[in-house]
Amino acid sequence: MHFPAFRATVRRxxxxxxxxxxxxxxxxxxxxxxxxxxxxxxEGIGADGQPITGVTQGDVKxxxxxxxxxNCHRPxxxxxxxxxxxxxxxxxxxxxxxKTPNRNRMFKDLYQxxxxxGFWARVRAPRxxxxxxxxxxxxxxxxxxxxxxxxxxxxxxxxxxxxQDVANLSAFIKTLSVEIDPGVTDREIxxxxxxxxxxDPEAAxxxxxxxxxxxxxxxxxxxxxxxxxxxxPNYRSNFISAYRYWNLHVWRLEGAPETLRAQLEAKYAExxxxxxxxxLVEGPWDEIGAFCDDKRLPCVFPNTELPTPGEGRYGYxxxxxxxxxxxxxxxxxxxxxxxxxxxxxxxxxxAGPQGTRPAEAFTNTMAMALPDTPxxxxxxxxxxxxxxxxxxxxPDTTLVIWPQDVDEAxxxxxxxxxxxxxxxxxxxxxxxxxxxxxxxLVEQARLVWPYDEPGSYHPNKYRIRGWMHTRRxxxxxxxxxxxxxxxxxxxxxxxxxxxNDFYRDYVLxxxxxxxxxELNPGTHPELALGPGQRFASKGAFIAQLVPEERVGYxxxxxxxxx
Amino acid sequence: xxxxKTVLRLVSASALGCALLAFAAPAxxxxxxxxxxxxxxxxxxxxxxKAMDHSSxxxxxxxxxxxxxxxxxxxxxxxxxxEDHAAEHRMPEHLGMDEANGSELAMRPxxxxxxxxxxxxxxxxxxLRNQLGKKINFPELMAYDGPVLxxxxxxxxxxxxxxxxxxxxxxxxxxxxxxxxxxxxxxSIDPEYDTPTRLREYAELHxxxxxxxxxxxxxxxxxxxxxxxxxxxxxxxxxxxxxxxxLRANKDAPWLRLEGLLGSEELAxxxxxxxxxxxx
Numbered sequence: 001m002h003f004p005a006f007r008a009t010v011r012r013x014x015x016x017x018x019x020x021x022x023x024x025x026x027x028x029x030x031x032x033x034x035x036x037x038x039x040x041x042x043e044g045i046g047a048d049g050q051p052i053t054g055v056t057q058g059d060v061k062x063x064x065x066x067x068x069x070x071n072c073h074r075p076x077x078x079x080x081x082x083x084x085x086x087x088x089x090x091x092x093x094x095x096x097x098x099k100t101p102n103r104n105r106m107f108k109d110l111y112q113x114x115x116x117x118g119f120w121a122r123v124r125a126p127r128x129x130x131x132x133x134x135x136x137x138x139x140x141x142x143x144x145x146x147x148x149x150x151x152x153x154x155x156x157x158x159x160x161x162x163x164q165d166v167a168n169l170s171a172f173i174k175t176l177s178v179e180i181d182p183g184v185t186d187r188e189i190x191x192x193x194x195x196x197x198x199x200d201p202e203a204a205x206x207x208x209x210x211x212x213x214x215x216x217x218x219x220x221x222x223x224x225x226x227x228x229x230x231x232x233p234n235y236r237s238n239f240i241s242a243y244r245y246w247n248l249h250v251w252r253l254e255g256a257p258e259t260l261r262a263q264l265e266a267k268y269a270e271x272x273x274x275x276x277x278x279x280l281v282e283g284p285w286d287e288i289g290a291f292c293d294d295k296r297l298p299c300v301f302p303n304t305e306l307p308t309p310g311e312g313r314y315g316y317x318x319x320x321x322x323x324x325x326x327x328x329x330x331x332x333x334x335x336x337x338x339x340x341x342x343x344x345x346x347x348x349x350x351a352g353p354q355g356t357r358p359a360e361a362f363t364n365t366m367a368m369a370l371p372d373t374p375x376x377x378x379x380x381x382x383x384x385x386x387x388x389x390x391x392x393x394x395p396d397t398t399l400v401i402w403p404q405d406v407d408e409a410x411x412x413x414x415x416x417x418x419x420x421x422x423x424x425x426x427x428x429x430x431x432x433x434x435x436x437x438x439x440x441l442v443e444q445a446r447l448v449w450p451y452d453e454p455g456s457y458h459p460n461k462y463r464i465r466g467w468m469h470t471r472r473x474x475x476x477x478x479x480x481x482x483x484x485x486x487x488x489x490x491x492x493x494x495x496x497x498x499x500n501d502f503y504r505d506y507v508l509x510x511x512x513x514x515x516x517x518e519l520n521p522g523t524h525p526e527l528a529l530g531p532g533q534r535f536a537s538k539g540a541f542i543a544q545l546v547p548e549e550r551v552g553y554x555x556x557x558x559x560x561x562x
Numbered sequence: 563x564x565x566x567k568t569v570l571r572l573v574s575a576s577a578l579g580c581a582l583l584a585f586a587a588p589a590x591x592x593x594x595x596x597x598x599x600x601x602x603x604x605x606x607x608x609x610x611x612k613a614m615d616h617s618s619x620x621x622x623x624x625x626x627x628x629x630x631x632x633x634x635x636x637x638x639x640x641x642x643x644x645e646d647h648a649a650e651h652r653m654p655e656h657l658g659m660d661e662a663n664g665s666e667l668a669m670r671p672x673x674x675x676x677x678x679x680x681x682x683x684x685x686x687x688x689x690l691r692n693q694l695g696k697k698i699n700f701p702e703l704m705a706y707d708g709p710v711l712x713x714x715x716x717x718x719x720x721x722x723x724x725x726x727x728x729x730x731x732x733x734x735x736x737x738x739x740x741x742x743x744x745x746x747x748x749x750s751i752d753p754e755y756d757t758p759t760r761l762r763e764y765a766e767l768h769x770x771x772x773x774x775x776x777x778x779x780x781x782x783x784x785x786x787x788x789x790x791x792x793x794x795x796x797x798x799x800x801x802x803x804x805x806x807x808x809l810r811a812n813k814d815a816p817w818l819r820l821e822g823l824l825g826s827e828e829l830a831x832x833x834x835x836x837x838x839x840x841x842x
Contacts, residue, residue, distance in 0.1 A: 058825035060729045066767055067724040074720070085721055155725055155823055516799040526781060530718035530752055530800070538754035558780065561754045 030167050037172025040165055044068030047164040054157030062157055076505035077176035085155055092174035098131040138166040180502040183274030189244035192273040194251045198282030206477040207280050210484045213473050215246045242499040257283055264291045275300055277491050278484040284353050292316040298508050301487035303480050306353055312534040321537040327426050327448040328358035329365045329562035330540035336369030342398035347377045348389050350404025358402040383412050390418040399423035407432050417441055434545055434552045442545045450540035452525050453555040461522030482521040489519050676822030683817055686786045690779035693761035705813055709744040712808040714793055716752035717764045722805045729826050731768035736830035741837050746774040751800045753778040811836045
């Protein structure tokens, strides 16, 4: 079957092969610049500084600006699967080796996900081919013919590349996923969780309890599965090389914010970890996030309300949502959606980032949503200052409060009910407000609620609660513990899919891919990522307090996505 | 390159279609034979046992009228089934078992083709938002009495959407040449990420003309539309969505459903055939 296919290819390509390819191959021996290759792979920019061009699906012209190699072949080079299309790995160690029937390699292509039959047929009938060299790579990229003479799927664009481009790309591909990433030994995989100095100690304990229990059961499973590897239903013995005992490192940070980075560096130097999972961070994630990016260390779903500002596309931190900035923007849009705009908005905020960041986001979004409504912003420092600020509120005032210390603000409000007909607080105020507010205050108060509404259905919510209860886990902080469990399942799925390709980029890509599956622990209406996306939940409700109901709140708005 | 490609048009190429079908059907049946319905964790085969059924059904006859009625009926029942799930659409949809996802023909020797079928879809009453942030009542938009081309995309999609959007983008000129009264609609299946701003940037990237509407909206509304076009994907994970394109000549005409990726010439050809069937 191979030979006729090759002949057909030659016939099809005809003159293009005979003439155009010659100058291309002639230059293929030149030295490549991996950095320029990276630019080509990631941005579709050729050696001449211009976007490269190609043709997909036979006649659809595409430019490097529309999409480039990384779209399909991903940052790791391991490829992907989407819409039933199988994108094979193109890392150097696969491309520049001949492809022979290799059961273990094939298992890695058998994505642990549902696919249409055509996909499986494609994967199960792998095409054998000799190793690529730069000449064959040039031919493949330009004419869509693999090293064995098979014609590529039409979705793989045929690119118009210069010899230098091919050499650069070849050099770059050889740098992709060369050695497995730090934090993995033959027996163990090291994972850390980060707790910053401001984190509530009881919440941190609840998180650690959840982590430790999950690790314990993962390791019990590993022990059971590896003890008798010859007993092998479902090919288990083929995956023996993928098993690792999970080893948890709790990274507790102390002291001033400017020292955090050095502490992280020191802990990482002492014991490199493959990823961080969950975590409880009260202060801004910014410095920690910079550390994750610099180390190319996946930091997966920390519990934080102050994630690094910006989109973070293709960064190494993955968050539940944009935290307090999201809450502030959703609130501004909510006010803008009301039939009658508020006559006067007074915004009070604390001095730290919990106060200033949402205040800034609120001001900016209000300027768009309600440009004619004046927003008076006032910084307060401490309880006394807040008290006098509250006293100035008039009945027609809409009050928005972003406290640095939520408990303090709730206590002040409870003792000094403001004259404002309505005041808004961030979601963190829910529990203290339920405990402290009088019925009149409950009536005046609204919360921004970037979580799910009561009574929504998520199958995994019940599975997880069952898992927790049967193992007698003390659930004192349900949200943090459920979110921690979700972070753990993401790492678990990522590693399970990667098998023994312990590459961080690859695991991150799998997490992007799998986040939307049925794993939502019921904390958010939807948790989903996409290629390069770093915030799994994107909106918020406005809620009112309902002390007489068990959950204590009811949503009063649509899900608002800024 | 396009002329080298054999596009198997199952609806029109009757004799060839039937002949191939005779070969394909047992192959599909055989393939689905080892369909394992559970344990998706082990990377097992998930082909749907109904695959043969469905493909032979929609591939059946070249005469629209006869085979079509039966199909539409079957489809209604199918849609009804989905309605029942609507309220709890996060229920794991028998992963790998829904016949829509299994309908792709198993590998054929010549590899790549798209599949066509005529379908009737009920436009659901939902309000979405276009790339300019304006609210758009979907049935009102679809009440437009002219040709419509529609697909489902998302802007961060890595593999098939850029190709589908580039195809839409490039084919615009050809469509204008054939009949410029068309409306092009791309609906984001990642509505919360694809804000109007992102859709605007995406439209620019693909040189969208003014008659190319990109829609986002509330999650549930979007998925009502997805279900209405029988475009559901596995596990409600957008990463498993399929390349589908829908064409329609006017507001009363059936939808031409194209499954698989198309080239620009192929799309223009389908459009032309739809508007000027006498040409062929």
